[in-house]
Amino acid sequence: MKNPKNQHNPKLKDLEKNTLKNDKEAMTTDQGLKINDDQNSLKAGDRGSSLLEDFILREKITHFDHERIPERIVHARGSGAHGVFKLHTSLDKYTKAKIFTEVGKETPVFTRFSTVAGSKGSTDLARDVRGFAVKFYTEEGTYDLVGNNMPVFFIQDAMKFPDLVHAVKPEPHNEVPQAASAHDTFWDFISLMPESLHMIMWAMSDRAIPRSLRMMEGFGVHTFRFINDNNESTFVKFHWKPKLGMHSVVWDEAQKISGKDSDFHKKDLWNAIEEGDFPEWDLGVQLIPEEDEHKFDFDLLDATKLVPESEVPVQLVGTMTLNRNPSNFFAETEQVAFHPGHLVPGIDFTNDPLLQGRLFSYTDTQLSRLGSPNFHEIPINRSINPVRNNQRDGHMRQQINEGASSYHPNSIADGCPFQAMMKDGGFHSHEERIDGHKVRTRSRSFMDHFSQAKLFFNSQTKTEQQHIINALQFELSKVSRPHIRENMVNQLTNINMDMAKSVAQALGVPVPKKPAEPLNEGKPADADKGHYTPIVKEPQTQSDDALSIIKNLKNATKTRKIAFLTLGKHDGKQLGDLNQKLKKAGAKLQVVSTGLGTLKSDSGEEVEIAATLFNSDAVLFDALVIAGGDKNGTALLSKGKAKEFVTDTFNHCKPILILSDASAFIDELGLPCCKGAAKSASELFIDTSIDGFLKSLSKHRHWEREELI
Ligand code: HDE
Numbered sequence: 001m002k003n004p005k006n007q008h009n010p011k012l013k014d015l016e017k018n019t020l021k022n023d024k025e026a027m028t029t030d031q032g033l034k035i036n037d038d039q040n041s042l043k044a045g046d047r048g049s050s051l052l053e054d055f056i057l058r059e060k061i062t063h064f065d066h067e068r069i070p071e072r073i074v075h076a077r078g079s080g081a082h083g084v085f086k087l088h089t090s091l092d093k094y095t096k097a098k099i100f101t102e103v104g105k106e107t108p109v110f111t112r113f114s115t116v117a118g119s120k121g122s123t124d125l126a127r128d129v130r131g132f133a134v135k136f137y138t139e140e141g142t143y144d145l146v147g148n149n150m151p152v153f154f155i156q157d158a159m160k161f162p163d164l165v166h167a168v169k170p171e172p173h174n175e176v177p178q179a180a181s182a183h184d185t186f187w188d189f190i191s192l193m194p195e196s197l198h199m200i201m202w203a204m205s206d207r208a209i210p211r212s213l214r215m216m217e218g219f220g221v222h223t224f225r226f227i228n229d230n231n232e233s234t235f236v237k238f239h240w241k242p243k244l245g246m247h248s249v250v251w252d253e254a255q256k257i258s259g260k261d262s263d264f265h266k267k268d269l270w271n272a273i274e275e276g277d278f279p280e281w282d283l284g285v286q287l288i289p290e291e292d293e294h295k296f297d298f299d300l301l302d303a304t305k306l307v308p309e310s311e312v313p314v315q316l317v318g319t320m321t322l323n324r325n326p327s328n329f330f331a332e333t334e335q336v337a338f339h340p341g342h343l344v345p346g347i348d349f350t351n352d353p354l355l356q357g358r359l360f361s362y363t364d365t366q367l368s369r370l371g372s373p374n375f376h377e378i379p380i381n382r383s384i385n386p387v388r389n390n391q392r393d394g395h396m397r398q399q400i401n402e403g404a405s406s407y408h409p410n411s412i413a414d415g416c417p418f419q420a421m422m423k424d425g426g427f428h429s430h431e432e433r434i435d436g437h438k439v440r441t442r443s444r445s446f447m448d449h450f451s452q453a454k455l456f457f458n459s460q461t462k463t464e465q466q467h468i469i470n471a472l473q474f475e476l477s478k479v480s481r482p483h484i485r486e487n488m489v490n491q492l493t494n495i496n497m498d499m500a501k502s503v504a505q506a507l508g509v510p511v512p513k514k515p516a517e518p519l520n521e522g523k524p525a526d527a528d529k530g531h532y533t534p535i536v537k538e539p540q541t542q543s544d545d546a547l548s549i550i551k552n553l554k555n556a557t558k559t560r561k562i563a564f565l566t567l568g569k570h571d572g573k574q575l576g577d578l579n580q581k582l583k584k585a586g587a588k589l590q591v592v593s594t595g596l597g598t599l600k601s602d603s604g605e606e607v608e609i610a611a612t613l614f615n616s617d618a619v620l621f622d623a624l625v626i627a628g629g630d631k632n633g634t635a636l637l638s639k640g641k642a643k644e645f646v647t648d649t650f651n652h653c654k655p656i657l658i659l660s661d662a663s664a665f666i667d668e669l670g671l672p673c674c675k676g677a678a679k680s681a682s683e684l685f686i687d688t689s690i691d692g693f694l695k696s697l698s699k700h701r702h703w704e705r706e707e708l709i
Contacts (some may be wrong), residue, residue, distance in 0.1 A: 001326075003064055003278075003323045003324060003646040005323070006082075006323065006324055008106075009082070009084065009106075010107045010108060010137065010384050011082070011108035011110070011137040011384055012082060012108065012324070014083055014137075014379070014384055014554045015327075015379050015380070017379070018331075018379040019327060022027070026144060029055075029059055030059055030063070035056060036119075041054050041057045042054035042056075042057065043133075045688070050404075055226060065092035066125040069224065069334075069369060069370065069371070069381040070368060070369050071090065071119060071120040071369075072114075072120075072365070072369060073131075073165065073365060074116050074117070074165055075114035075115070075116055075129065075131045076112035076114070076118065076119050076120040076122075077114055077118050077120050077121070077122055077124070077179075078112045078131065078333055078334075079112070079113050079114075079137065079265060079266045079269050079270070079333065080110060080111060080112040080113070080326055080332060080333035080336060081110070081111055081214060081269060081273055081279075081322040081323075081324065081325055081326065082108070082109070082110050082323070082324040082325075082326065083108075083109050083110075083111060083320055083321050083322035083323050083324065084106040084108055084109060084276070084320070084321055084323070085099065085106070085107045085109050085134075085136060085283065085318055085319070085320045086104065086105070086106045086107075086319055086401070087099065087100060087101075087102060087103055087104065087105055087317060087318040088103060088104075088316075088317065088318055088319070089103065089315070089316070089317040089318070089545055090102070090103050090317075091226065091285065091317055092105070092228070093228065094226040094228055094234045094236070094287060095226035095227060095228055095234075095236075095346040095347065095369045096227065096228055096229050096346035097138075097140070097143070097226070097344050097345065097346030097347050098139065098140055098344070098346075099136055099143065100136060100226075100317065100318075100346065101345070101346075101551060107133060107136050107137065107138055107321060107604070108136075108137040108384070109134050109136050109137070109322075110134075110135045110137075110332070110336060110380060111128055111132070111133065111134045111135070111273070111320070111322060112131065112133045112135075112333060112336055112338070113132060113213040113265070113269070114130065114131035114132075114133070115128045115129075115130060115131075115179065116128050116129045116130075116131060116168075117165075117168045117169060117180070117181065117273050118178060118179025118643050119178065119179070122178050122179035122262070123179055123257075123258035124257075124258075124262060124263060124264050124265035125179060125206075125209060125249070125254040125255070125257045125258045125262070125264060125267060126179035126180060126206055126254075126258070126267070127180070127182075127208045127209055127254065127426075127471065127475075128179065128181070129148050129149065129150055129208065130148065130149040130200075130210065130213065130216060131146075131147075131148055131149075132147045132149050132216075132219070132240060132449060133145070133146045133352045134146075134147075134218075134240075134320065135336065135338060135342075135545055137383070137384045137562050138344055138384075138385070139385055140344040140345060140385060140425055141342070141343075141344050141383055141385050141696030142342050142381075142383045142384075142385075143342060143343060143344045143347065144338045144339055144340060144342040145220055145238055146338045146339070146340045146358075146362070147218050147219050147220045147221055147238065147240070148216050148218070148219060148221055149210065149216045149217055149218055149219070150199065150202040150203070150207055150219065150221075151202075151219035151221060151237075151239075151306040152198050152199050152202065152221065152303060152304050152305060152306050152452070153199055153221055153302075153303040153304060153305070153354060154190075154193075154195075154196040154199045154304075155193070155195060155198075156195050156302055156303060156304055156353065156355065156442065156446050157193050157354060157357070157442060158353060158356060158357015158358065158360075158361070158524065159357070160193070161354075161357065161361075163189060164189065164196075165694045166185070167185045167186045167188065167189035167190075167321075168181050168185075168189075170185045170569045171183060171184070171185050177478075180478075180479075181203070181475060182474065182475040182476075182478035182479075183478055183479065184479050184481055184484055187475065187476060187479045187484050187485075187488055188479075188481070188484045188487075189422060190488065190491075191484055191487035191488040191491055191519065192487070192519055192520070192521035192522065193520070193521065193522045193523075194295040194449040194450070194491055194494075194518045194520055194534050195304050195446070195449045195501045195522060196304070196449075196490075197449055197450060197453045197491060197494075197495060198304050198305070198449070198452045198453040199304060199452075200257045200453070200491075201407070201453045201457055201468060202456065203263065204467075204468045204471035204472050204473070204475070205392055205456075205460070205464060205467065205468050205549075206248035206249075206464060206467050206549055207246075207248065208252075208471075209248050209249050209250075209251060209254040210246075210247070210248050210249075210265070211247040211248055211249050211391070212244075212247065212268045212272075213265050213268065213269050213279075214242060214244055214264065214268070214269060214272055214559070215242050215244050215245065215246055215247040215248075216242060216246060217239065217240055217242060217246060218238075218239070218240030218281065219237070219238065219240070219306075219525055220237060220238030220239075220304055221237055221302055221339075222235075222349075222350065222352045222354065222355040223235050223236070223237060223288075223300045223301065223307075223347070223350045223352060224237075224238070224347060224349065224350060224422070225348040225349065225350055225430055226287070226346060226347060227346050227347070227348055227430050228346070230289070231287055231428070231430070232290075233290055233348070233430055233432075233541065233609060234287050234288065234289060234290065235287070235288040235289075235290065235292075235293065235300060235350065236285050236286065236287055236288070237286040237288075237306075237307055237312075237325065238283065238284075238285060239283070239284035239285070239286070239314050240281040240282070240283060240284075240320070241281060241282045241284055241314070241316070242279070242280070243279075243281065243282065243555070244279070244280075244554075244555055244556075244559065245321075245552065245553055245554035245555050245556060246549045246552060246553075246559055247549070247556065247700055248549060249619075249652070250467070250652050250653065251467070251470065251471060251474065252651065253619045253648075253652045256648070257620065258602050258618040260616075260617040260619055260620060261617075261620055264620070265483070269322075270325055271563060272559060273322060273323065273324065273325050274325065275333065277558075277586075278321050278322060278323045279321070280321045280322075281319065281320045282316045282318070282319050282576070283318045283319070284314035284315060284316045284317065284321060285308070285314065285315055285317060286307050286312040286313070286492075287312070287315070287357070288300065288307065288312060295481055296311070296540075297448075297451070297537075297539065297540040298445075298448060298451070298452065299443060299445040299446055300350070301350055301351055301352045301443075301446075302352070302445070302446045303352055303354040303355070304446075304449070304452070305452050306452065307547040308544045308546075309544060310456065310541055310544045310545075310546070311540075311541055320406040331378075331379065331380065332380045335370065335375075335378045335381070336380045336381060336709060337362075337369075337370060337375050337376075337378070337381050338362065339359075339362035339363055339366075340355060340358050340359060340362065341358075341359045341362065341363070343596060344427075344428065345422075345425055345426070345427050345428070348429065348430040353442075359583075360419075370455075371395060371396070372394050372395035372396050373391070373394045373395075374394050374395065374396050374397050374398065377397070377398040377399060378528075381442040381609075384569075385401070385572075388416075388417040390405075390406045390407055390408055390415065392406050397615055399421075400512065425694060439683065440524070441524075441531075443469075444531055446536045447531075447532065447533065447534055447666065448520075448534070448535040448536075448537055449518070449534050449535075450494045450495055450536050450537070450674055451537050451538060451539035451540075452539055453516055454495055454496065454538065454539055455539040455541060455542065455543065455544065455547070455647070456547055457495055457496050458539075458542055458543040459543045459544050459545065459546075459547035460547070460548050461548055461550045461551060463703040463706065464548055464549065464550055464551060465499070465504075466706070467537055468499070468513070469502045469503060469670065470501055472488075472492070472499075472503045473502070473506040473507065475505055476488055476489075476503065476507050477506065477507060482508075482509060484508045485507045485508075486510065487508055488503075488518055489504045489512060490508065490512065490516035490517075490518075490519065491516075491518060491519065493512045494515050494516070494518055494534075494536050497512070497514075497515065500512050503647045504572060508702055510654055514534060515536070518534045518536065519533060520533070520534055543547045553699065553700060554625055555698075556699065556700040557585040557586055557587050557694065557697045557698045558585070558586035558590065559586060559587070560586075560587040560588070560592070560618070560622040560623060560697055561588050561590065561621050561622050561623065562582060562587055562588065562589045562621060562622060562623045562624070562625060563590060563592045563611075563616075563618070563621040563624050563625065563645070564578075564589050564590065564591045564592065564625045564627060564650075565591055565592050565593070565624060565625065565626055565627065565636060565642060565645065565646075566591060566592075566599060566627035566636075567593060567599075567635055567636055567639075568593070568599040568600055568601075569600070569601070569602050569629055570599075570601050570602065570627030570628060571601065571602055571627065571628045571629035571659065572601025572602060572603040572604070572629075573603065574606045574627070574629070574659050574690075575601060575605075575627065576605075577690060578625065578657075578659075578690050579696060581690055581691075582694075585694060585697070585698075587622075589609055589625070590610035590621075591607050591608065591609050591610055592609070592610065592611045592613060592616060592645075593609045593612060593613070594610065594612060594613055594614075594639065595609070595612055596609050596615075597609055597613060600620070601629070602629045613639060613641040613642055613645060614641065617645070617648075618644070618645040618646070618648040618649045618652075618654075619652070621649070621654075622644065622650075622654060622655075622697070622700075623632075623649070623654050623656065623657070623693070623696070623697055624645070624649040624654065624655070624656050624657070625656075625657045625659060625693070626646070626656070626658045626659060626660055626665060627658070627659055627660065628658075628659035628660035628661075629659075629660070633658060633659070633660025633661060633662075633664070633665040634660065634661070634664050634665055634668045637665070637668045637669060643669065646669060647669070647671065647672070650671060650684070650705065651687075651705075651709055652701075653685075653701040653702045653703055653705045653706060654701060654702075655687065655693055655696035655697050655699075655701075655702065656686045656687065657686075657687045657688070657689075657690065657692075657693035657696075658681060658686055658687070659688075659690055662681040662686065662688045663680065663681070666679065666680075666681060666684065666686070671684070672709070673708040673709055674708070679708075684705070684708070685702035685705050
C-alpha cells in the first residue's frame with residue numbers, strides 16, 4: 001500500500017538506495033552482461049554434455065546453491081512491516097532519549113513478529129510465545145526494543161536458555177514434533193524448573209494463540225532504565241497495547257487453521273496493511289523510581305515477574321502505526337538483526353541476569369546467521385545516523401573508509417572520528433555502585449516461583465481459566481512418560497488445587513489431595529538447599545484485570561471477516577442492508593458458496609463469490625451469516641461441507657446470524673449439543689437480526705456457548 005505520508009520517512013528513503021525495479025529492462029548476469037538465452041545451457045552439440053565454460057549457467061547455479069542462510073535458532077518464523085512511532089507525551093523528566101521527549105516526532109520503525117519454537121516454514125497458529133521486536137531508526141542511532149507478547153519469561157538466568165530451547169525444539173532423536181511444546185522433553189524440563197510456572201500459565205492461556213498479530217500486546221519483559229539529563233535513573237517496563245484490543249482463537253480452531261492456512265497471521269498482517277487498515281499500538285511505560293526498587297514482593301530484576309498494572313499504572317506516551325509492507329521478505333524481514341544492546345542515550349540496562357546474557361547472544365548469533373561482523377551495513381539494519389568508527393574490513397564490507405587512519409587517538413586525521421561529549425549525544429553507561437563477591441549463584445529474592453502464577457490464574461475469567469486447564473490437559477496428554485505428567489501435576493498444586501485436580505483427572509495420574517513439595521532441579525550441585533528451596537506464598541496483589549483478555553475487550557468489530565453463506569437466490573435487500581451496516585462498523589463481508597464466479601439474489605443483483613466451501617473454511621472467518629430467501633438456509637445444509645462450516649463456527653463460539661427460518665435451520669442442522677431437542681436461536685446464542693449480530697460481533701465470541709458443547 002502506497003501511503004503518501006511515507007515519502008518523508010527517512011528510513012524508507014535510505015532503503016531506496018538499494019531497491020531495484022526491473023520494469024522494461026533486459027536481464028543481465030551479476031556482472032551486468034545482457035543475457036540472450038536464459039533457457040538453455042551451453043552444450044557440446046544439441047544433445048551433448050554441458051560445458052564447464054558456461055559461465056552464465058555456473059553463475060546462476062552457484063548463486064542458487066548458496067541462497068539459504070541459517071534460520072534463526074529461535075524466532076525463525078516471522079512477519080515484518082515498516083511504520084512510524086509518534087510520541088504524544090514527553091518523558092523528558094525521566095529520559096533524554098529524543099524518541100521519548102520530542103512530542104509529535106515521527107520515528108521510522110521496522111517491526112518483526114515471530115513464533116519462537118517452530119522452523120521458518122512452520123505454522124503461524126502454534127501454541128507459542130510471539131516475538132514482538134521493534135527497531136527504531138533514530139537520529140541518535142538505532143534503538144531496538146526486542147520484546148514478546150507475554151510480559152514474563154520461562155527462566156531467570158541466561159545460563160538456562162540453551163536448555164529451555166533444546167527442551168522445546170523437536171526432540172533430537174526423531175526431530176518431532178514441529179512447532180509444538182506438547183512433548184516429553186519440554187514438559188520434563190518445565191516440571192523440574194518451578195521458576196517457569198508463571199510463564200507456563202501465560203503460554204497455556206489464550207495469549208499463546210492470537211487471532212491476529214494486530215490484536216496482541218507486546219512487552220519489553222525486563223526492567224530497563226531511563227536516564228535523564230541529570231543522569232538520574234528511573235526503572236521502566238515497556239508495554240505495547242493494540243488499538244484493536246486483544247483477541248485470540250480457540251485451540252481446536254488454531255489446529256484447524258494450521259492445516260487450512262498455515263500462513264494465516266502472515267497474510268492477515270500483510271492484507272490489513274495493503275487494504276489501508278494500518279495496525280496500531282499505543283506504547284505505554286510503567287515508571288518506578290530508583291528508591292522504590294525493593295518495595296515490591298518480588299525482585300524487579302527477575303524476568304519471571306511482572307509489575308501489576310494495579311500497583312504501577314501504565315502511562316501511554318505514543319503510538320506505533322505499521323503502514324507499509326516490506327518490498328522483499330529476505331532482504332528485510334529475514335535479514336533484520338535485532339539486539340537488546342542497540343541503545344540510544346537515555347535508555348540503559350539493569351542487572352537482570354536474563355537480559356545480561358541476551359546482550360552477548362544477539363550479536364553472536366548474527367555472526368553465524370548473516371555471516372559477517374558487517375551485518376549492520378545490510379540496508380534494513382543500516383542506521384540512519386551515519387556510522388563512523390575505526391572498525392574495518394571483514395566479509396562483504398560495503399563502506400569505503402577514506403584516509404590513512406583507522407585508529408584512535410590519531411593526529412593525522414585531527415583525532416577524527418572524535419569522541420562525542422555527553423551533552424552532544426555521546427552515550428555514557430549509567431554509573432551504578434556495585435559492591436559484592438564474585439559468586440555463581442541466584443539471589444534468594446528470585447525463589448518465589450508461584451505467587452505470580454497464582455496472580456495470573458486468579459485474574460482470568462472462568463472461561464479463560466478453563467482454557468488454561470484444557471491446554472494443560474492437551475499438552476500433558478501428549479507426554480508419553482507418566483512420571484513427567486505426575487511431576488507437572490505436583491507443580492500445579494502450588495498454583496491452584498482445583499486446576500491441578502482437573503488436569504490430573506484427564507491424565508490418568510493420581511489426583512493430588514494437597515499441595516506437593518515443589519521439585520526444583522534447577523540448582524547447583526553443591527547448593528545450600530535452603531537457599532534454593534522455592535518460597536510458596538500468596539501474591540501481594542491477588543488479581544489484576546489487565547491480565548485477562550476477556551475483561552479488556554474493545555473495538556472487536558473493526559477488520560473482522562464475515563462469511564455470507566449462500567447458494568444464490570438469497571434476499572438481495574437483506575444482503576445490501578447487512579453489507580452497509582458491517583462496512584460502517586469496519587467489518588468485511590465475503591460471499592462463500594459452492595464455486596467461484598457470481599451469484600444472483602432473488603431480486604436479480606449479482607454478487608461476486610469470494611471463497612468456496614472447498615477452498616476456504618469456517619476457521620478462516622470471524623463470524624457467519626446464513627442467507628435468507630427461497631429456503632436458502634435449509635437447502636444449504638444438504639451440502640455436507642456447509643454443515644461442517646456452521647458447526648465449526650458454532651463450536652468456536654463465533655457470532656452466527658440466520659436470516660432464513662432460524663428454527664427450521666437449527667432443526668435441520670442437528671447441532672451435537674441439542675440433538676433430539678432443538679433449542680431456540682436465543683438459547684444457542686444465534687442472532688436473527690442484523691443489529692443483534694452487530695452486538696455479538698463487538699463481543700467477539702459467545703463464550704457462554706462453551707457450556708452447551
Ligand atoms: Fe531472544 N533471541 N533470547 N528473547 N529473542 C533471539 O537472536 C536469547 C528472550 C526475542 O525478530 C536470537 O537474532 C537469549 C527474551 C525476539 O529477529 C538469539 C535469551 C525475549 C527475537 C536470542 C533470550 C526475547 C529473539 C535468535 C535468554 C523477550 C526475534 C535470532 C537469555 C524480551 C528477533 C536472533 C527477530 C531472538 C537469544 C530470551 C525476544 C539466539 C540468550 C526474554 C523477539 O540471539
